[in-house]
Each structure stands twice: as C-alpha cells, then as structure tokens.
Amino acid sequence: MSRNKKIFLGFAIVFFALLFYASYDIATRTTFPGSKPQLKERIERDYVKKDSLNQDSLEVKR
Numbered sequence: 001m002s003r004n005k006k007i008f009l010g011f012a013i014v015f016f017a018l019l020f021y022a023s024y025d026i027a028t029r030t031t032f033p034g035s036k037p038q039l040k041e042r043i044e045r046d047y048v049k050k051d052s053l054n055q056d057s058l059e060v061k062r
Contacts, residue, residue: 001009
C-alpha cells in the first residue's frame with residue numbers, strides 16, 4: 001500500500017469516527033417526538049391548574 005493510500009485511509013477513519021461521535025451525541029441529547037405528550041395535554045397540565053380565574057378577584061385578602 002502506498003503512502004498516499006495510508007494517509008487517505010487514516011483521514012477516512014478519523015472522519016468516520018468523528019461523524020459517528022457527533023451523531024451519537026446528537027441522538028443522546030434529543031428525544032423521540034412520539035414520546036412527548038401532545039401539545040394540548042401539556043398546556044392543560046401546565047397552565048389550566050394554575051389558572052387564577054378560579055379565585056374570586058373581589059375577595060379582600062387581609
């Protein structure tokens with residue numbers, strides 16, 4: 001094997017190793033979209049229970 005082929009093979013191995021690492025890193029930091037609850041369910045869970053309209057606004061707090 002000539003010197004140029006060895007250099008090319010070395011760069012190819014390093015390139016594919018970095019490509020594999022980057023794809024693995026991105027895959028571990030993201031979640032599958034189907035695993036999240038739907039938007040309507042998330043809004044109800046996060047905001048409807050905290051709604052202040054359920055309280056009487058004319059009530060005097062002492």
